[in-house]
Amino acid sequence: MKYLYYPGCSLRSTGRAYEESLLAVFRVLGIDLAEIDDWNCCGATNYMSINEHRAIAITTRNLALAEQQGGSGEVHIIAPCNACYMGLQKTKIYLDTEQGLREKILKTMEGAGLRYEGRVVIRHPLDVLINDFGLDKLKMAVKKPLHDLRVISYYGCQMVRPIATFDHEADPVSMDQVAMTLGATAVDWGMKLRCCGGSMTSTVPDVGQRLNYLLLKEAKAKKGDIMITACPLCQFNLECFQGKISKKFRDDISIPVMFFTQLMGMALGIPEKELGIHRLFVKPRPVTV
Amino acid sequence: MSHHKEEIRIGVYICHCGHNIAGTVDVTGIAEYASRLPNVVISKDYKYMCSDPGQVLIGQDIAEHKLNRIVVSSCSPLLHEKTFRDALVKGGLNPFFLQMVNIRENVSWVHTDTDDANLKARDLVRAAVHRVAYQKELTKKKVPVNPDVLIVGGGIAGISAALTMADAGKKVFLVEKEPTIGGHMALFDKTFPTLDCAACILTPKMSSVKKHPNITLWSYSEVSEVSGFVGNYKVKVTRKPRYVIEELCVGCYACVDECIFKEGKFPDEFNLGMSKRKPVYLPFPQATPLVAVIDDKTCIHFKTGKCQQSCAKACDRNAIDFNQQPEVKEIEVGTVILTTGFKAFDARRLPYYGYGKFPNVFTSLEVERMVNASGPTEGHVVLKDGSKPKSVGIVHCVGSRDEKTNKWCSRVCCMYSLKLAHLIKEHTGAEVYNFYIDMRTPGKGYEEFYDKLLREDVHFIRGRVAEVSDWATTSDEEGKLIMRVEDTMVGMVRRIPVDMVVLSVGLEPRDDAQDIRKLFNISCSTEGFFLEKHPKLAPVDTFTDGVFIAGAAQGPRDIPDSVAQAGAAAAQALALIDSGHVELEPNTAYITDTLCSGCKSCLNICPYKAIAFDDEKRKSVINEALCKGCGTCVASCPSGAIRQNLFEDEEIFSEIRGLFVESI
Numbered sequence: 001m002k003y004l005y006y007p008g009c010s011l012r013s014t015g016r017a018y019e020e021s022l023l024a025v026f027r028v029l030g031i032d033l034a035e036i037d038d039w040n041c042c043g044a045t046n047y048m049s050i051n052e053h054r055a056i057a058i059t060t061r062n063l064a065l066a067e068q069q070g071g072s073g074e075v076h077i078i079a080p081c082n083a084c085y086m087g088l089q090k091t092k093i094y095l096d097t098e099q100g101l102r103e104k105i106l107k108t109m110e111g112a113g114l115r116y117e118g119r120v121v122i123r124h125p126l127d128v129l130i131n132d133f134g135l136d137k138l139k140m141a142v143k144k145p146l147h148d149l150r151v152i153s154y155y156g157c158q159m160v161r162p163i164a165t166f167d168h169e170a171d172p173v174s175m176d177q178v179a180m181t182l183g184a185t186a187v188d189w190g191m192k193l194r195c196c197g198g199s200m201t202s203t204v205p206d207v208g209q210r211l212n213y214l215l216l217k218e219a220k221a222k223k224g225d226i227m228i229t230a231c232p233l234c235q236f237n238l239e240c241f242q243g244k245i246s247k248k249f250r251d252d253i254s255i256p257v258m259f260f261t262q263l264m265g266m267a268l269g270i271p272e273k274e275l276g277i278h279r280l281f282v283k284p285r286p287v288t289v
Numbered sequence: 290m291s292h293h294k295e296e297i298r299i300g301v302y303i304c305h306c307g308h309n310i311a312g313t314v315d316v317t318g319i320a321e322y323a324s325r326l327p328n329v330v331i332s333k334d335y336k337y338m339c340s341d342p343g344q345v346l347i348g349q350d351i352a353e354h355k356l357n358r359i360v361v362s363s364c365s366p367l368l369h370e371k372t373f374r375d376a377l378v379k380g381g382l383n384p385f386f387l388q389m390v391n392i393r394e395n396v397s398w399v400h401t402d403t404d405d406a407n408l409k410a411r412d413l414v415r416a417a418v419h420r421v422a423y424q425k426e427l428t429k430k431k432v433p434v435n436p437d438v439l440i441v442g443g444g445i446a447g448i449s450a451a452l453t454m455a456d457a458g459k460k461v462f463l464v465e466k467e468p469t470i471g472g473h474m475a476l477f478d479k480t481f482p483t484l485d486c487a488a489c490i491l492t493p494k495m496s497s498v499k500k501h502p503n504i505t506l507w508s509y510s511e512v513s514e515v516s517g518f519v520g521n522y523k524v525k526v527t528r529k530p531r532y533v534i535e536e537l538c539v540g541c542y543a544c545v546d547e548c549i550f551k552e553g554k555f556p557d558e559f560n561l562g563m564s565k566r567k568p569v570y571l572p573f574p575q576a577t578p579l580v581a582v583i584d585d586k587t588c589i590h591f592k593t594g595k596c597q598q599s600c601a602k603a604c605d606r607n608a609i610d611f612n613q614q615p616e617v618k619e620i621e622v623g624t625v626i627l628t629t630g631f632k633a634f635d636a637r638r639l640p641y642y643g644y645g646k647f648p649n650v651f652t653s654l655e656v657e658r659m660v661n662a663s664g665p666t667e668g669h670v671v672l673k674d675g676s677k678p679k680s681v682g683i684v685h686c687v688g689s690r691d692e693k694t695n696k697w698c699s700r701v702c703c704m705y706s707l708k709l710a711h712l713i714k715e716h717t718g719a720e721v722y723n724f725y726i727d728m729r730t731p732g733k734g735y736e737e738f739y740d741k742l743l744r745e746d747v748h749f750i751r752g753r754v755a756e757v758s759d760w761a762t763t764s765d766e767e768g769k770l771i772m773r774v775e776d777t778m779v780g781m782v783r784r785i786p787v788d789m790v791v792l793s794v795g796l797e798p799r800d801d802a803q804d805i806r807k808l809f810n811i812s813c814s815t816e817g818f819f820l821e822k823h824p825k826l827a828p829v830d831t832f833t834d835g836v837f838i839a840g841a842a843q844g845p846r847d848i849p850d851s852v853a854q855a856g857a858a859a860a861q862a863l864a865l866i867d868s869g870h871v872e873l874e875p876n877t878a879y880i881t882d883t884l885c886s887g888c889k890s891c892l893n894i895c896p897y898k899a900i901a902f903d904d905e906k907r908k909s910v911i912n913e914a915l916c917k918g919c920g921t922c923v924a925s926c927p928s929g930a931i932r933q934n935l936f937e938d939e940e941i942f943s944e945i946r947g948l949f950v951e952s953i
Contacts, residue, residue: 171640188646190758218760 001132003123004066004077005033008042008084015081015232017276021261022080022125024274028265029141031133033078036066042084043091056101057108059091064114076121078128080261082231086158088122093163124159125261126174126230127166135181143269145183151263152224152255153179154215155192156234175228175260182267189222191215196234201241212237213245216253226284228260235259239281256284297328297422300356301414302347304338304363306393311336313397313406319362322411326418330354339369344376351380358421362390362414385875385935388421390414412948419947423939429872430913434520434835435623436866439464441512441805444472445848446840447628448494449855450862454626455503457863462620463498464526465508467558469576470495472630476559476654478661478668480848481708482738488575488663495577507618508578515808516897518917519835520623520871530613532583533569537608540579544569547603549596555587557665560658564665569600573663583609624835624862627819628855629805631841634688634695634794641756642687642792647770648673650757650790653683653702653709660712670716670789677717678788682772683710684754685725689795697816699795700845703729706793707739710747713791722748722785724774732849750785752777757790796845809836818844829858834871837861876918876935878911884930885909891922891931 011019026033041047043059066077079085095102096118109116129138153175160169167174172193176186194215200208215238219227229235239257246252258280265275272278301323305311316334324332331354335343338361350356359382361373366389374384392410400406438454440447443465451463463470474480475495477487498504507526514525533544545567553565559572568588571581589596590611601609636644636652643650649672651659658664659671672678683706689699703725710721723742728749730739743749752774761767762784769786776783798817799805806813811831812820819838822830829837839854840846846854865871887907891900899915900922902908911922911931923933932938 168640190643190756190760214760214762221760 001076002032002034002070003128004070004075005035006039006042006062006066006077006079006084006088007035008044008079008081010081010083010232014236015259017262017279018080018232018235018259020274020276021259021265021270024270025261025264025268026125028268028270029129029133029138031128034069036062036077037069038065042079042081042087044083044087048087048090053101053104053108056091056094057105059087060095060105060109060116061112061114062088063092063095063120064109064116067117067119068114070119073119074121075119076123076128078123078125080125080230082124082156082158083233085122085124086163088120089163089165092118092120092122124166124230126159126178130174130177131166135177138178138264139181142182142267144267146179146263146267147183149184150187150223150225151176151179151184152187152189152219152222152227153192153260154196154219154227154229154234154238154257156196156229156231157193157198159230161193175230178260178264179228182264184263187222187224189218189224191218196231196237198233198237201237208237209241209245209248212241213249213251213253216242216245216255217249217251219255220253224255226263227255227257228263229257230260242282254282256280256282258284295357297358298330298354298356299326299328299358299360299418299421300347300350300354301326301329301332301360301418302338302343302362303332303334303392303414304343304361305334305336306363306397307336310363310393310397313400313403314392314410315403315407318407319392319410319414323360323362323414323418326415328358328422329418330356338363339372344372344379347373347376348380351377351382356380357382357386358424359387360390360414360417360421361387362392362410362417364393365391383426385427386421386424388417388424390417416944416948420940420944423937423943425934425937427875427934429875431870431872432518432520432914433870434866434868435522435621436460437462437620437622438624438626438862438866439512439522439524439620439622440626440628442466442472442627442629442840442842443470443498443506443508444628444630444840444851445474445491445494446630446842446851446855447472447626448491448498449852450626450628450839450859451498451504452494452501453856453859454862455501457859459503459863459866461501461504462524462526462622463504463506464510464512465506466511467572468509468531468580468582469572469578470498470506470508471575471577473633473654474848475573475575476561476661477657478664479708479712481704482732482734484708484711492575492577495575499577506578508580509582510618512805512808513617515625515810516915517621518873518914519833520865521914522622522625522835524620524622524625526618526620528616528618530585530615531580532585532588532609532611532613533581534608534610534613535578535580537606538580538604539606540571540576540581542571542581543603543605544581544600544609545571547599549589549599555584560665561652561655563655563658581608583611624837624865625809626837626839626855626858626862627805627809627811627842628838628840628851628858629799629802629842631796631845632799634699634797636687636792636794638694639687642684642754642790643757643759643770644792647757647759647790649678649770649788650792652687653705653791653793656709656713656791657705660709660716668716670713672789678713678719679717680720680722680769680787681713681717681789681791682722682724682754682757682770682785682787683791683793684757684772685723685793686753687792687794688797690726695795695797695816697795697845698729700729701847702793702795704732704735704738704847706791707742707747709791709793710742711745714745714747719788720748722750722772722787724750724752724754724772726751726753732847750774750776750778750783761786796841799842802842809833811836811838814844818842829854829861835862835865874918874935876933877913877916878918878920878923878931878933879913880909880911881930881932882906882908884928886928886930888927891926894921894925896921 197208556562557566837858839858840851
């Protein structure tokens with residue numbers, strides 16, 4: 001099966017390592033990705049609350065472009081960033097269920113010379129890896145099993161909430177399953193879905209950094225060697241301020257935080273350079289040793 | 290309609306039902322419209338057709354205008370068909386010359402647009418006028434009622450119903466799936482709000498059931514087949530082999546003591562897996578019948594065939610029989626009472642409460658067993674490490690009042706949570722927190738019990754608990770279970786560290802409720818509990834005559850209400866039995882011999898095995914007593930030889946013509 005790929009803004013900026021590692025891993029596994037031509041903002045965060053029509057219209061443009069490019073029948077779009085994943089899904093559901101809104105948006109699309117027919121399926125890379133590719137096949141592709149590595153999977157808010165399609169909304173396990181398939185120990189912990197601080201980390205650091213701290217502290221308390229995420233913002237928040245947080249709370253909470261695809265790439269034997277490991281601030285020593 | 294022998298004279302009555310119909314439908318206009326329809330002699334509208342004057346009106350018009358067909362346009366026939374059929378009889382007409390049109394549920398209650406509602410009402414009345422002209426004179430058959438009763442489910446509801454029926458002199462078959470009767474109530478230590486000992490009030494009833502000469506108790510048994518109809522049900526009950534001869538066993542425990550397993554090894558169902566039992570066991574010391582059971586899934590004899598059978602040797606009454614086979618009992622009963630109870634919500638479905646993950650998160654039923662002196666901890670409320678909890682949080686509404694799991698209120702949880710709070714405090718002296726959404730304590734002495742708890746220094750925090758976790762933010766929280774909750778009284782999110790969490794799980798339909806529903810041909814409401822015939826006025830009847838329901842199988846219910854319902858169900862069954870006979874709706878199929886080609890295609894199609902083949906005449910024959918009037922054979926007969934009373938071709942075709950073609 002061929003998938004269309006929607007990178008979103010973060011994967012071209014702070015989350016470059018996510019894109020690099022995702023593309024490398026999918027290439028090695030033989031999963032075909034074709035980037036959607038001329039894609040635009042997913043409409044994440046504030047836009048949706050300020051002007052719903054415009055937010056949904058710009059998001060729908062991506063879906064319409066994908067249908068145009070993907071040919072007839074169902075068109076599967078992989079959206080790796082959790083915020084994009086949720087934004088695209090939410091838009092599709094709105095269009096599917098709100099007749100009045102759909103009509104308005106379709107008219108807007110017409111104005112842009114586009115058609116949206118509702119043939120898109122929004123997929124998360126974890127969903128594709130587990131349900132399309134299969135963990136058995138993944139296991140066979142592992143070249144350097146991550147034995148003795150305690151992995152803390154951190155899902156963040158938007159992968160399963162408010163729309164849970166491929167994993168449990170209150171107790172997701174997909175990233176843990178991938179980690180176990182790579183040979184690592186998946187550490188069960190109670191903060192898989194707790195807030196990473198979101199935009200607060202930069203805007204209201206007192207609040208945001210406390211939220212970061214609680215997560216990092218618990219990851220250490222559970223004796224995690226490494227944290228993995230599927231969201232550029234989660235990764236950024238949890239990794240970038242570790243020095244400040246350690247000082248502020250007088251508690252050493254340093255722990256490598258990387259994208260799950262980077263961890264996969266290491267187990268698959270892909271060179272670190274191709275996985276963007278050099279971009280990490282907190283170097284993942286336990287893996288590379 | 291010239292081919293009718295008699296002149297058809299129809300009376301049409303449009304009911305206002307107060308504002309229920311008249312508020313949306315132009316009743317006078319419809320009556321006026323109907324008066325112009327073919328064969329209609331008189332057409333009237335009236336405020337309440339079901340009232341006495343309304344019924345008298347029909348009778349008077351029959352006499353005065355020589356009416357011979359009646360159309361009543363009002364509510365659902367389920368509600369008042371009998372009323373109006375009786376009115377026809379009083380007026381001297383055959384009751385089957387009535388046709389009802391439901392312009393309430395099907396029109397006024399579901400339409401807001403008056404014009405559309407009026408059009409639909411006119412169409413339906415016109416169709417009925419066309420149909421009724423073809424309706425035939427029919428007679429109801431009277432069938433005697435078998436006075437014996439089957440009760441399925443031996444919890445407190447089934448036990449109560451059984452004793453009432455048996456005391457009234459009726460023969461009762463009480464069928465229970467588990468090895469003992471007693472149901473959920475047998476698990477409890479104390480009952481709310483009086484805190485009287487559950488066993489003390491239940492076990493005498495259980496032994497009365499066993500001793501009663503009119504009650505046949507079949508435990509470890511399930512109903513496997515039901516046929517027949519009201520007053521005359523034929524039922525097959527499968528008795529599972531317990532490998533112990535019930536008549537010989539005296540419950541002395543010798544077999545249990547001598548089992549080659551020196552200690553219990555398998556999860557004890559009665560203690561919800563919190564203790565272990567041997568393959569041969571008695572559920573609890575007051576089990577009824579007090580007869581051992583051998584679980585063939587864990588017994589070495591059944592698994593390997595290589596057991597020294599020390600249990601059999603230990604039994605000086607030779608009661609153990611490894612060769613026992615399932616036994617099918619066939620019985621005939623006139624009435625059935627279903628008291629199959631409920632299932633407790635599986636707390637694993639809400640992973641954020643940590644049940645199954647954190648050892649000190651318990652369900653309310655597990656704590657019920659813990660506070661019970663004969664339970665797994667001999668009455669001590671303890672943590673998994675054996676120590677006493679210093680603080681306990683009780684979460685209300687787990688699997689109740691929740692869009693994501695069950696929307697309904699389980700009715701008993703507030704009260705049993707209060708009871709557990711009291712008992713836990715009494716047993717441990719711990720700080721006890723109740724996390725509730727609303728306190729629901731309607732019931733005699735219930736609010737007073739809540740008040741008593743408020744004075745016992747139990748904490749009440751209003752808010753649905755968001756999660757139970759083990760991640761600590763402060764040193765106070767280290768090693769504790771932390772309950773995160775929005776305290777809606779204070780307006781802030783709180784984190785409360787405790788040693789033990791109790792999840793007050795709600796009540797759900799049993800997993801096999803659908804199987805039972807199909808067996809007895811009754812209905813379930815959307816959430817899966819058995820559906821009563823009318824929520825207010827026929828709460829223990831079902832839409833299948835002669836089958837009654839009581840207890841938590843019908844909906845979440847506490848002990849007093851279950852017992853009350855059981856009494857009501859018994860009274861309904863007794864009323865039916867004592868009337869001596871039932872009248873059967875004459876909706877059966879019949880065969881016109883001259884048309885039957887003897888192709889036999891109807892034989893296998895009949896779901897009730899009501900059709901036989903007469904080899905001599907080479908024709909099919911329908912047994913009217915078995916025919917349920919489903920119409921399957923009627924539709925399938927290639928030569929049109931099978932017809933059905935109340936659903937004759939002429940009636941249906943004329944109705945359709947009336948609906949679509951002959952608009953005026």
